Structure formats: structure tokens, C-alpha cells
Amino acid sequence: MSDFFKIALAGNPNSGKSSLFNALTGLNQKVGNFPGVTVDKKTGRAQISADIKAKIIDLPGTYSLYPKSADEYVAYEVLLNPYGKDRPDLVVIVADAANLKRSLLFCSQIIDLKLPVILALSMLDIADSKGISVDMEALQQELGIPVVAINPRKNKGLSALKKTIASFHHTEFIPEPDFAPVTPLAGEALQDIRAISGVASDYAALHIASANDKIEFLTADQQQQIATVIKKKRFLKARIQAEEVMARYRRIGDIVQRTVTEGVPTRKEQFTERLDKILLHRVWGNVILLLVLFLMFQCVFWLASYPMSWIENGFAFLQGQAAGLLPEAWWSDLLVNGLLAGIGGVVIFIPQIALLFGIITLLEDSGYMARISFLTDRLMRSVGLNGRSVMPLISGMACAIPAVMAARTIENRKERLITILVTPFMSCSARLPIYTILIALVIPERYIFGIFNLQALVMMGMYLLGFVTALIVARILGWIMKSREHSIFLMEMPVYRAPRWKNALITMFEKAKIFVTDAGKVILVISLILWALASYGPAAKMDAVQLKYEQLAEQQGSLTEEQKEQQGSEKLEQSYAGIMGKAIEPAIRPLGYDWKMGIALISSFAAREVFVGTMATLYSVGGADENSKPLREKMHAARRADGGPVYTLATGLSLMVFYAFAMQCMSTIAIVKRETKSWKWPLIQLAYMTGLAYIVALLVYQLAK
Template identity: 60%
Template sequence: MHGKGRKPVRFLKPYRLIGENFCKTSDFVKARPLTNLILRPHVANTPLNIALVGNPNSGKSSLFNCLTGLNQKVGNFPGVTVDKKTGFANLDGGQTINIIDLPGTYSLYPKRLDEWVSYRVLLEQDSDVKADAYVIVIDASNLKRNLLFCTQIIDLKKPVVIALTMADLAKKKGITINIAELERELGVAVVAVNPRKEKGLKELKRAIEDTVSGKYKVPVRDFINNRALAPEAIAGLKGMLPGTSDYSALHLLINHEGFEFDTATQDRIENIEKANAFNPTKTQATEILERYGRIKHIMQVSVHEPDPLEQTLFTDKLDNVLLHRRWGYLILLGVLFLLFQSVFLLAQYPMDWIDAGFSTLSAWVSSVLPEAWWSDLLVNGLLAGIGGIVVFVPQIMILFGLISLLEDTGYMARISFLTDRLMRSVGLNGKSVMPLISGFACAVPAIMSARSIENRKERLLTILITPLMSCSARLPVYAVLIGLVIPNNHLLGVISIQGLVMMGLYLLGLVVALIVSYIAKWFIHIKEKSFFILELPIYRAPRWSNVLHTMGSKARIFVTDAGKIIMIISLVLWFLSSFGPGKRMEDVEARYAQAKVENLKPAAQLETEYSTAKLENSYAGILGKSIEPAIRPLGYDWKIGISLITSFAAREVFVGTMATLYSVGEDDKEATLLRDKMRAAVRPDGTPVFTLATGLSLMIFYVFAMQCMSTLAITKRETRSWKWPAIQLAYMTALAYGMSWIAYQLFV
């Protein structure tokens, strides 16, 4: 190794990395001197834990998907809502390896929650994640930047293999890398791989096996002289924690407060800092400068780069259009419009099929089971609850599939870049725009997608305001109410007033969401600096296998996690709507039995009146009557109150509840009959129920009210607390009540 007092490694022949012409790992493995070999016992049947680390956009996820294939699972790292992707693969010798894809980070100085996850694992401060070796993924086209993180991990004295990716891009940029020289300078195995074309994987697995088995020892000398950065403080900490490397000791001095040491240990480390006047900021700055000084030497001897002005890539030319100060925003609006329309239109058909399938199944089950409370529970409680969960799956899969396409092509980063200024003015950042836009389709997957926001405060603000976006479930409510109270007139003969009202409802939710975020940012006291560090990746063709895998994994997470809570609430709502005080329900049964004997009304009309009476006297109906005084200032009666309660399961349930309450039979003209019946409804004093004031009040209520247990369930899952769903429910209910009251008073 160069400059480390060791004999230089001899290679069979020099290799340069030019496009797909990779140096084979087998060549430089055979050429290593025998003095590098050490023996370390290893149990062949015990799975090895291999961690993938690297900078964002370095190809780490592509390599993970290529190594593990379909043998993957997604969860959370213990204690935090950060994706933990794990999978397994087999080495050539049959050894099984568990692969953990750690969150991407630029250096060993963490600034975000996901970077802290990787940092704790690397510093061996995570009791749940232990790695036998690390594969550092390095972007060959950005070698200088990637080498900073790489050399820091090497100085932690970890078993390391370097996977060099992006060779095709390096070739386009005119960059050539001498892998033999790079390996000699770093002192660890370097393997060129291309996950997209599955090249270099065999050599990478062999390098992993040789590294873990102990054939190659960790470099003895540090990449830089870490001890000289703070000699007394490092010596003091190593005396307290024997076996700690110089560079690990340096990081324990800087960030010990972020680790789970006992109070006595924390105090001792603090005393070492004070006794030696340790300055973390100065030490970090000095270290970075020294590393880049050494990296500069490595770049000179192992890398050839052309003049930056020699070549303008396709990416640069395309960015001149897509990031234009005027055209860029117009193109963005077009892309988001297509995204929203695609989610809404493409999901409509499978959602209708699922809905029809569950309706058919429910009808069949009802026909074969006897009339009993348990059969009603099975049909209207259990099956309805499962249907309410599964019906969201098409939207989740399509939304995340389209988002994966935007990410794979490289355009997602451009969206964040373009919208960052607006988002930051209200306490968010550019990465908040996609969850908000996704909320127009469904708040559930939109809140799940907020995981891409590193800053905890900005992620929490995004989660809290995303339900204010008018999701597709609100469309049936808007359609019925707009048709009921808004005249079907046109401005200038072509612009529909009903269409303008519909658009106004969507814009109202968006504008108020930004206002709420601006206000809420002063009340959420999370002291975490916001860094919007964004690297614009190159444009690439999407990887369809990755898209399909993402769609499947997101759907599975929703069904298995949020679905449990949804099922519980669905069963509770069924109970409240199906049962009531014994005396009341007995009276309803008696009146219904008497009416059947008298046979004065058609059977269908009698059945709907019976259903309405049962609902009115159920616990849900009693609750509707009890809240009528509170909702009367908004222009609502008790029937609307029941609809507000039942639509908590899903906003579109409002239409079905109103159909039952107004005794509308099920036929092809159901929508028309429902609108006519609602228009004809009157209060006890003879005044119409659904006036313009009441209709506008009710539409605005549904713009702002939570009214979706699925959203509360996913908010609880993402925040790991019932505190934030409770706050979300409280502020949205208060906002809905206040804005609806204002609307009613203005138009009454």
C-alpha cells in the first residue's frame, strides 16, 4: 500500500475502468501477497450480515435489488420510522448472507434522522443491527465526493469491500479509473459492478467471502493521521474504552450524546473533552480538509478526468429546459396534472372491480347464511372492513409505481428543487410537494411517501397537513352536493359554474394547508436544523422490476399494518350502527312487524323505512340526535349528523348513508332519486334542508374534516404515537366547524 510501509501489491496486469471493461476481482485476488492473509474462524452455516452503505444516488438500492432479487422485506429500524430493507443472497460457496441496505449518507457527520441510523450501525452503537462486513457503494462518476465517506469507514477499522458503480456514466464523462492503483491506495478490495446489467456480481460476492473469512486484514495505518487531530482527548477515551480505534474515539468524543451510554460514561467522556479543551467543530473541519488533501493525491495517481468544459451531457441539456425559470414550472404543472389524472383514472377500474367483487361476495354470503347477528357482523362488519382496506390497494400501488418511475428517471429531484422556495416559506421543503400532490388521490399513500423527508419537523408538518388535500373519496360527496345546490349554468357559454366550484374546493384545501403549516411551524419545537442538500441525478430509463417491487411492497405494508387498525374501527362502527337500547329496538321491530301484517306499503319501501328506523334508534342514530344541537348552527339536521358519523369510515359513505336515510330504493336511477329526495327534504318548520347555505357549508366541512379512519391509522403508524393523530383530528375538526359556520352564516 502506498505510503503505509508495506510492499506494493503486484498485479498480473494493469487495468483501466473504461465503460464496461472491468478489472476482474479474480485477477487482483490472485495477485495479493501472502503476507496479507490472516485466519479468522467462521462457522460456514451461520448467515453473514453484510451492510450496504454509500452516498445517496450512488446505485446502492440498485445493487441491493440485484443481489437479493425477490428475497426482500421492508420494515423499520428499531425505534425510528426509517425504511429498513433487508434481503438474502447466497455466495458461490453456498454461504448465506443477510444484506441490510443502510440509508444513504454523505459523510460520518450525520445531520438527518436516516443518517443517524447508518451512523449508529457504523459506530457499533446499534444493538439490533450488527454487520460482519460493509460493502461501500461508490459512484465512479463522482469519485472524489464518494471517497470522503469511504475513507472514513475504512478508518473505523471495518472489514470493507468497495463496489464501484456508474461506470457507463463515467465513460460518457470521459473518466478513466485505474482500479489496481485505487485499490493499492485504499488498501481494500475494489470491484467494478453494473447492477442494471448484472455485471461484476460474481466477483463482488467472492470479495465479500474473502474479506469476511479473514483472508485480507483491515489496513493497519489510518488513511490520515487521526490521532494528531486531538491526541490527548483520543488517548483519554481509548484508555476508558480499550479496543476503540483512533477514529472511532474521535467520533465518540464528538457525538457521544447521541449514543445510549449510561450517565457515568457520558460524564467521563464530557470530562475528557473539558480537560483537553476538545473543539468538535475545529476537529471536524481539520479532518475533512486533510482527507480531501489525501483524496486529491489518489485522484491524481488513479483517475484521469477530462476538462469539465470539454463535454456537455444530455442531462445538462435537458435540465436547461426542465429547470428553466419559467418553462420549468409549466412543465412541472403538466407532469403533476398527468400524475393526478393517471392515479385517478387508472385506479378507478380496479377499485370498481374490487368493490363489485366484495358486493357480490357479500350478497352471496348473505343469501347462504341465516339471518342472525353474527351473519350481519360477518357481512357488514368483517367483509365490509376488509373491502374498505383492499379497495385502497390499487391507488397505493399505482401512486407508488408512478413515483418510482419519476425517481428512476431522475425527475423527482427536479420537482423538489423547483418547489423548495414556496415550501420553505411555510415551514416545509421541496420534498414535501409530492406527498401533498399525492394527497389529491389518497392521503394514505401520500403520508407514507413523506418518509423521503429527512427533517423530522418538516416531515411531521407534511403529515399533519396532507389530509387537507381533497382526495378522490371526497368526489362523490362533492358531486352530489354540487348537483344539489349549484345551478348548472355557464359563464361565457363554456365555463361551467359547477366545475368552477369543484376546482375551488380543491384549491381551498391546498391554500389552507399551506397556511396551517405556516402557523404550526411555530408550535412544533423540534430542534433539528433543516438541510436541503439535493443532488440532481442523471436521467435514466426506469427499471420496471424495481417499480413492480415497490408497488407490491407498499401495498403489503398498508394491508398488514394500517389494515389491522382499520378493521377494528370498522367493527366498532358496525356495532354502533346495528345495535341500540333494547326498548327502542324492540319498538322498531314491533312497528315493522305490524306494518308487514297490514301490508299497506310495498315491501321495498317498507324495508327501507325499517332500515332507516333501525339506524335512527341505533347507538349511531342516538349519537346523531345528540350532536344535532352542536351541528344545527352549520345548517345540519340529525340525518346529516348520522352521515358525518358513518362517513368517518370513508368519506364516500356519506352518499350511501343519505340514500338509506331518505329511503331510496336501489335501481338504475338511484343518483337522480337521491338528489330529488334530498332536494325535497324539509325541516319540521317546512323549510328546505339542503339550501345553498347548507350545501356550501357541508362541502366545506368535507374539505377540512378528517372523516377518514384510514388516514388516522397511517398517521399513527408513521409517527409511532396517538398524539399526532389526535392533534390532527382535533385541529381539522375545529377548522371544518369554523369554516362551515362562516360559510353558512354568509349564505343563509
């Protein structure tokens, strides 16, 4: 046995599985990808007892062991593959006590895979409010597996669960008899398939026979042998699956009848039903949704402004002190204007990103996020998409990469492809730093009617602009791409619950850490490269600028502060970065951009948020001293050749619109290629989004200037 006891958490969506994962692992968790697929893999570590350390694997939620979408196939492979590195030593099935019959189907299927299983009953408080009671001892005897009551939201039942897990670690596992025997249904074929694949049960063999061509862990030779057995033994997949599921439901019905008592429904409406009459109203529901979104951005702007100001002034102070204390040398310039400026460009936006994710987590935790999907379903259908497209688009407000992956839950190929192609229009957290600094520069900080912050309204408008554009483009793509497939959208509404601040704080910490470690590394590397490009240039041109100001210093005795700034600006123009910016300036001048913005546009094709790091480097090179100013002050003071401000309202709006529409994220392009298995679609996406960004930004600038 490995050093870590491997525990898989499985269960239906909205069963409390993620809550249990967070309660067991706390901050000891990480997000990666399952081998060979781009579906999120959440793992964490937990101390089960003094001598047992566990690796917890949070499997994607699924209703049965027969998968329909890519994320369900992930759970399928982990549980079936006898040789996988994530093969669990124990499976904890998290089941909603208020919907036990539905949860027991999946549980019974895992039991028949001959894996050690614990059934963790959650949401007993909700079951109790509905008059439902579960006889846990009787249920344990009927299933033949341990049953534990848990409430991870309040950290209740975790000690009993850990004690039960420890008992499996210390004793040899003896499989239970088949919950629903399948050998009589499938005959001798299952024994042959078990011998070929190496799986431990007839039921696992049945699944391999049913999905032979889609299972990743089988070799081509094994798949060929299994196909031969299926043909020779006349294995009728659809009939056998139907009979097997019906046999399970018959036994589950008997078990539920003996172990679950349902009270007489009261006339009093449940709190959730009463609240939904308001929040899901055709008119008021949408009004409330817009109000919730506005409050979210108001909070992001207002609450984050304080720590952002402290961080900004702190880094300006650090740069100034470092510039005053260190000797004049290339390495000190690199440290002050490259490294410190780059780090400052990353750290300053942590408060806003953490707050945005924290608020989204609270909305999910409360059950309101599912209502957002419901409210926008009708809108999605009006543009030819399925309601399942809503969640990828909402996820796109955080990051386009997992949002594109989330489109795997859409079974209709056309709708999935359109969703992938329009998801990058949603304003992700990478755009947030750009919007923040530009809004602060060109939008006055004032209140409308005394309560509505104008800057927050503009921020919300940028997010709505991306959403509306995504819908319009989806409608156009729907006309272009023809398909006869039709789909339906079904989802379960979770009950409203008080959100957990601890859960939100964990998410804020994790997302901030991901931003710093992933996006931060890219920003920092590009900042250092830019420092080099902005500090060096053709020797003749750089020497000419240096000689000019040395002669001026000799004539005057010393250079004035204004002349020092002018020297730094001229050196920057003659540097390699300046040459690059000047080369593309004719193409971007109609948009209101200067050559420094041009450099930022080029560098931010690696990642949008690099724009701010680029500006931090360009406005710091040659200009850091004991009195260094924050980046926003430097950008506000920037002037064109005619003396006018660089960042006017027209320029700021044009830049925001460009970044709202442009496909400036190499990682997203790579993921789209991987999801569509072709370079055709990401290249089309890059071309039409960049073209749209240029045209709309041009119109905005010409109309607003």
C-alpha cells in the same frame, strides 16, 4: 455468527444505494423504525450463495461520518455501536463513479472504523458519458479493499458483488492500516475512550469523543467518564476534526489523480443540461409541473377505474350471494354486513393507492422529483420556509407520518416545526378513497375541451388546495414564531434516467401491502365495531320497530322491498350508532351532513380512510340481500326526510373540504408528539386544523347549496 450475514448498504444520497437494495432483496423487504428513533429502517433478505443468507440494511444516505440531521445520526449509530443488534458484518459502500472524490471521503471513514468494506462503483455509464474512466484495479490497490463495478438498474455486476461478499463470509477479516491516522492528532485520549466505550478503533473513539452527548448507545456513566477524559486531556474537537478531514482529502486527491482519468469536455451540451433549460425554466418549468401533476391524477382516475369497478361489483355480488345462501342469524349478518362490507371498503382502493405510489416512484427514479424541489424552493422561501421543507410536503401526498419524520433533515428548528405543523394539510393517500367516492357521487363524468376529465381536475384541485393552504398557514406561523436562525438549501441534481418499471412495481406492491395490513386492520376493526353499534340498540326501541313491521307483514302477507329497506333504516336510527349520530347532528347540520355522516366523522378520527368503511357498514346493515348494490349506488340513492338526495354537490364539496383540512389521524398526532417531544404542538395542531375544517366546510356548503 448469526444465521443471517448482516450487510449494511451505505453511501451518499443519489448514489444508487436504493437501486442496489431493491435489486438484492426484490420483494423480500420491510420498512420499520430504527430502535429509539422514528427514522425509516429498510431491511430485506437476499440469497448471496447456496449457503449464505444475508440481512440487508439500507442506511440513510449521508456524505460523511459527521452527522448533521437525525437520519444521518441513524447511520452513525449503526456503524459505531459495537453492541448494536444491527451491527453489520460487512459494509457495502455504493459510490457514484462520476463523483468518486466525494464518495471516497465517506468510504475512507468507514475503513478506519475497522469494518469489512466493499466499494461498489455505480453509474459508470454516466461517468463514461462525461469522459471519466476509473482504473478499478489501481483503485483497489490504493484503498486496500475490494472494488466491484455494478449497475443495479440493469442487474449487472450483482454476481461479482455476491461472490465478493461470500469471500468475506468464508475468511477471517484482517483490518487495513489507518487510511488517515488520527492518534497523532488526538493523543492518549483515544486509548482511554476506547477502553470506556469498547469500540474497535482509534477513529471510532475520535467520533465518540466528538459526539459523546448525542450518542444513544452510551450509558450515562460512560458519557460522564468520557467527558472527564476529554476535559483532562484537553481534546479540541473542532481543530482535530478539521485536520483529520483535510488529511483524508489530501490522500484522496492523490488516489483520484492516479486512478481516475477525466476526458476533455466536449462542446456538446449534456442531455440533462439541455432538458433542464426547459424543465427548470421560471415560467415553462412551473407550467410543465402542473401538467405532470394533472396527468398523474388523470392516470390514477382513469386507469384505476376499471379494477375498482370489478372489485366493487364483485363484493356486491359476494354480499348478495352470501345473504341469499346463509340463514338469518346474527353471525351471518356479521359476516355479510360487517366483515365483507369492511373488507370491500379496504380492497376497492388498492388500485388507486398502488398507481399513485407507482407514478411517484417513476418520477423519483427519472430524476424529476428533485426538479420539483428546485422549482418550489423559491415558493417555499416566500412563505418563510427552507427548500428542505419541499420534500416532507411532497412526501405528505403519500402519508403524513413519514413526511413528518422527513422534517428531521431540516436543521433550522423554527422551519422544522412549521413544516411539521403544516404537512398534514397535504392530501395523503388516506384522503384518496374519500375524494374518489365523493367526486364520483357529485361531480359529473364529462370532459372539458374533449381531453380534460372534470373529475380528475377536481381531484387535482383538492391536492392543490391542501398545498396552497399549507403555504398560507406556514406564512402566518412564520409571523407568529420568531427566530434569528437562517438557513440555506443545497441539493445535487441527479441526471435524468429512464425509470425502471420493475422498481415501480415493487413499490406498488409494498405500498398496497402496507395499506391492506396497516390501514386495513384499523378499517376492519372499526367496521366490526360499527356493525355491532349499528345492529344493536336499546331493547325497547329496537323491539318497537320489530313489532311495527311484524304487524305490517301480518296485515299484508309480506313486506315489500321498500318496506324492508325502511325497516332497516328505522332500526339503524334506533341503534347505538344512530343515537350517537343523532346526538351530534345539530352541530354538523349547518355543514350539510346527516347523522350517518356524523358517525363517519367520529370513526374517521382514528384514520381518515375509515370514512368509506363506515359508510360501507352503515349502508349495508339491514339491507343486504341477493340483489345487493355497490356502495356508490346505495349512497347515490340515499334520501333525506324531505325526499331530496343526501349527497348533493354542496354536501360533497363540503365533505371533501372538511377532510382536506381536518387533522383526523391519531397516528400523525402521535408522531408529531414524538417529533416535538411535547403534547403542546399536536394539540394546537388538532385544534386549529379541526376549527379551520369546520369553518371552511360551513362556508362552502352555505355558498354552494
